Amino acid sequence: xxxxxxxxxxxxxxxxxxxxxxxxxxxxxxxxxxxxxxxxxxxxxxxxxxxxxxxxxxxxxxxxxxxxxxxxxxxxxxxxxxxxxxxxxxxxxxxxxxxxxxxxxxxxxxxxxxxxxxxxxxxxxxxxxxxxxxxxxxxxxxxxxxxxxxxxxxxxxxxxxxxxxxxxxxxxxxxxxxxxxxxxxxxxxxxxxxxxxxxxxxxxxxxxxxxxxxxxxxxxxxxxxxxxxxxxxxxxxxxxxxxxxxxxxxxxxxxxxxxxxxxxxxxxxxxxxxxxxxxxxxxxxxxxxxxxxxxxxxxxxxxxxxxxxxxxxxxxxxxxxxxxxxxxxxxxxxxxxxxxxxxxxxxxxxxxxxxxxxxxxxxxxxxxxxxxxxxxxxxxxxxxxxxxxxxxxxxxxxxxxxxxxxxxxxxxxxxxxxxxxxxxxxxxxxxxx
Amino acid sequence: xxxxxxxxxxxxxxxxxxxxxxxxxxxxxxxxxxxxxxxxxxxxxxxxxxxxxxxxxxxxxxxxxxxxxxxxxxxxxxxxxxxxxxxxxxxxxxxxxxxxxxxxxxxxxxxxxxxxxxxxxxxxxxxxxxxxxxxxxxxxxxx
Numbered sequence: 321x322x323x324x325x326x327x328x329x330x331x332x333x334x335x336x337x338x339x340x341x342x343x344x345x346x347x348x349x350x351x352x353x354x355x356x357x358x359x360x361x362x363x364x365x366x367x368x369x370x371x372x373x374x375x376x377x378x379x380x381x382x383x384x385x386x387x388x389x390x391x392x393x394x395x396x397x398x399x400x401x402x403x404x405x406x407x408x409x410x411x412x413x414x415x416x417x418x419x420x421x422x423x424x425x426x427x428x429x430x431x432x433x434x435x436x437x438x439x440x441x442x443x444x445x446x447x448x449x450x451x452x453x454x455x456x457x458x459x460x461x462x463x464x465x466x467x468x469x470x471x472x473x474x475x476x477x478x479x480x481x482x483x484x485x486x487x488x489x490x491x492x493x494x495x496x497x498x499x500x501x502x503x504x505x506x507x508x509x510x511x512x513x514x515x516x517x518x519x520x521x522x523x524x525x526x527x528x529x530x531x532x533x534x535x536x537x538x539x540x541x542x543x544x545x546x547x548x549x550x551x552x553x554x555x556x557x558x559x560x561x562x563x564x565x566x567x568x569x570x571x572x573x574x575x576x577x578x579x580x581x582x583x584x585x586x587x588x589x590x591x592x593x594x595x596x597x598x599x600x601x602x603x604x605x606x607x608x609x610x611x612x613x614x615x616x617x618x619x620x621x622x623x624x625x626x627x628x629x630x631x632x633x634x635x636x637x638x639x640x641x642x643x644x645x646x647x648x649x650x651x652x653x654x655x656x657x658x659x660x661x662x663x664x665x666x667x668x669x670x671x672x673x674x675x676x677x678x679x680x681x682x683x684x685x686x687x688x689x690x691x692x693x694x695x696x697x698x699x700x701x702x703x704x705x706x707x708x709x710x711x712x713x714x715x716x717x718x719x720x721x722x723x724x725x726x727x728x729x730x731x732x733x734x735x736x737x738x739x740x741x742x743x744x745x746x747x748x749x750x751x752x753x
Numbered sequence: 754x755x756x757x758x759x760x761x762x763x764x765x766x767x768x769x770x771x772x773x774x775x776x777x778x779x780x781x782x783x784x785x786x787x788x789x790x791x792x793x794x795x796x797x798x799x800x801x802x803x804x805x806x807x808x809x810x811x812x813x814x815x816x817x818x819x820x821x822x823x824x825x826x827x828x829x830x831x832x833x834x835x836x837x838x839x840x841x842x843x844x845x846x847x848x849x850x851x852x853x854x855x856x857x858x859x860x861x862x863x864x865x866x867x868x869x870x871x872x873x874x875x876x877x878x879x880x881x882x883x884x885x886x887x888x889x890x891x892x893x894x895x896x
Contacts, residue, residue: 513816696762696795701818703760703869704851705790705797731795733764735816 326580327435327635331628334636335373338583341608343370346379349614352397355390356382356616376585376606377594382618384417387559391415398422398612408456409558419458419558420612426465428609429561432578433466433554436567439576439633440527440552442496444471447524449492451485451499452532454478458562459532463498463554466564472496479503482510489523496527498554501535501543504528508546520548529554531563534645534661538668540572553642559618560605566640571632574639581609584638586626587619589647600625602647603640621647623659651747653681653688656724660746663692663725666718670711675700678737683751691728692719695737754877755823756890757805758867761798762818765791773798776815782808785893786867788854801856801867803894823873826856826888827880828863836866839885846879848872858893 329337347367349356359380360366369375387395396403403420421429442448448467452459460478467474475492477485479499485507488494497504511518528543531554543551555575556565565582566575577584585594586601595601603626605618623644631639645659652658660679667675676695681688694700694715702708712729719725763769770789777784783803790797802808805821812819829835843850849871856865865888870876877887890896 513814696818698813698818698820701760701762701820703758703797703799703820703822705792708762708795708797709792731762733762733769733816734818736764 327576327578327637329636331636334580337580338608339370339373341580342373342376342583342606343367345606345608345610345614346370346616348397348611349616353395353614355386355395356614373583376583376617379617381592381604382616384559384619384621387417387618388415392418393420395613396420397614403612405461406456407458407461407558407562409458416456417559419561422611425561425610425612428581429462429564430465430469432561432564432581433462434469435578436554436564437466437470437472437529439567439569439635440496440529440550441570442467442470442472442527442529446472446495446527447475447493448472448496448498448529449475449477449485449488449494451477451479451497451503452563458556458558459498462556462562462564463529482507483515486511486515486518489520489525490518493524495524496529497525497549498529500532501530501539501551502533504530504543504547504551505539508543512546525549528552531555534643534649534659536661536665536668537642538665542668555640555643557605557620557622559620560607560615561610565605569631569633569635573631574627574629574641576631576633576635576637577626577640579638581607583608584626584640585617586624589621589623597626597628597638600641600644603643623647623650649747651679651681651690651749653690653725658723658725662723663719664746666722667692667694667715670714670718676734676737677746679747681747681749681751688751689728690725691730693730693732693737695734696731697734754825754887754889755873756801756826756867756888756893758822758824758869759800759802759805759808759812760820760822761800761812763789763796763798765793765795770798772815773812773817776811777802777808780807780811782811785858786854786856790852799854801893822869825868825870825873825877825880826893827866827868828860828886828888829866831862831864839866839880842880842883842885843870843876846875848876848879856893 350360350367363380365378402422404423405421407419409417450463454460464474526549528549528551530551540551553568554563556563566577568575583606585604587594587604589602603620603622603624607615625641627639645661650657650659678693680691715729719727785801787800809819809821851869853866853868856867858865
């Protein structure tokens with residue numbers, strides 16, 4: 321375990337550290353980035369007004385749109401000659417977001433990922449196959465540098481090519497795989513469907529480092545069962561640094577936030593009001609140590625809950641629950657707010673397996689309609705029609721009682737719904753707003 | 754006492770049933786009887802085949818969802834009222850029939866019917882005790 325002082329210090333000592341770093345970071349952003357200077361001046365905020373941590377609430381928010389508008393280098397706080405790397409977040413609508421790292425930032429990035437790995441019990445003797453995409457995406461290189469920083473062995477496979485992934489797991493003695501939860505299930509499916517001779521229990525694979533998309537507790541149990549591993553959550557976002565903002569520990573009970581580097585708040589997504597610890601809301605990030613691209617009060621659009629407990633791992637870091645979903649993943653159907661991840665959780669509860677599903681939204685006569693198409697796999701299949709009808713009814717009832725959602729359910733054959741290797745595309749929205 | 758029936762889940766789309774039949778024929782599996790139960794969105798095909806385990810394996814390899822169910826094959830007189838008598842026997846014993854269908858093998862003046870009971874063992878015993886002939890797998894496939 322790489323538990324160093326930073327992870328186990330008392331709350332009081334940490335708050336002092338945070339305040340000192342926050343003052344530096346806010347001043348650095350104000351002095352070096354015209355956007356921050358303008359937005360702070362507009363509300364009459366000056367860095368010297370930061371006397372205590374709670375004064376942060378006077379600082380205006382930074383939004384995703386601000387980041388897009390700053391494309392490419394508008395939010396950079398250092399000369400480009402000091403920037404040693406950039407990454408980009410996938411931009412499906414509008415401009416992508418470019419984030420930069422100085423030498424120092426890369427060391428911080430590597431360290432927080434290394435800490436995450438240590439949280440899961442990864443050590444220098446582990447062989448970590450990095451199956452996140454290498455490239456502009458922060459996942460691949462982020463994990464890679466963290467593995468090297470820890471001193472374990474990095475196998476830079478990047479994503480895809482499942483046959484090769486399996487071969488290396490077997491031949492190189494891979495002990496841990498870092499990939500998305502969707503891809504982990506993809507690997508399990510591939511072994512079941514195409515590589516029946518491949519015996520995972522004969523390999524050294526014992527651990528999964530999964531993230532880059534929301535995933536439910538049931539999905540974790542299915543991945544653990546089918547791959548015979550412990551599956552842990554790694555969390556982050558490229559706007560803040562990449563993976564390594566927070567990580568679960570062996571207790572698998574909430575993610576520890578590395579709050580000596582990232583100051584977090586939870587706010588009401590409608591009003592922006594800061595909510596007390598324990599309340600669910602939108603998580604807002606402020607970097608404490610980043611040089612090239614400081615982020616001050618960034619609205620992440622991720623919804624979760626912050627809390628403190630006494631963790632058996634000994635870390636005194638603030639915890640967050642697994643992210644429920646992005647506030648912009650959120651669907652509003654006839655006035656009801658729902659996340660695809662919640663729908664997934666309901667489906668998984670019903671038979672204990674994760675059926676492949678797709679949500680299709682449409683509008684008829686000014687009324688929203690939601691159809692959930694569920695693949696009937698061998699576990700769900702019933703020889704009698706009434707069994708299948710009962711299954712449909714049960715799903716309809718559970719959607720109603722758990723999520724207040726009136727959904728139409730269509731049972732479909734396996735493989736009839738589109739698959740993808742990266743983040744699963746679950747929602748088809750045919751409504752024209 | 755029971756015979757193994759293969760059930761396959763099928764969407765109501767052109768060509769899907771044909772595909773299943775094609776796969777089974779490629780594997781040299783003979784379908785002895787078949788029936789399709791349908792709803793508006795999907796259907797369930799039920800069949801008796803010469804090798805139900807192999808058929809299930811092959812169809813799963815092709816990503817079809819299927820299951821194997823134990824059913825009872827019973828000889829019934831080919832005359833008015835014969836089926837009614839069977840049902841009465843079953844009702845009196847408090848047993849429930851989920852579904853049934855005929856089997857195209859006429860034996861003298863009897864037909865063979867396939868029954869899915871919710872409790873196959875007691876149903877088989879009651880019917881045999883009443884004097885009915887349960888048809889065994891070996892009678893159908895000769896193995």
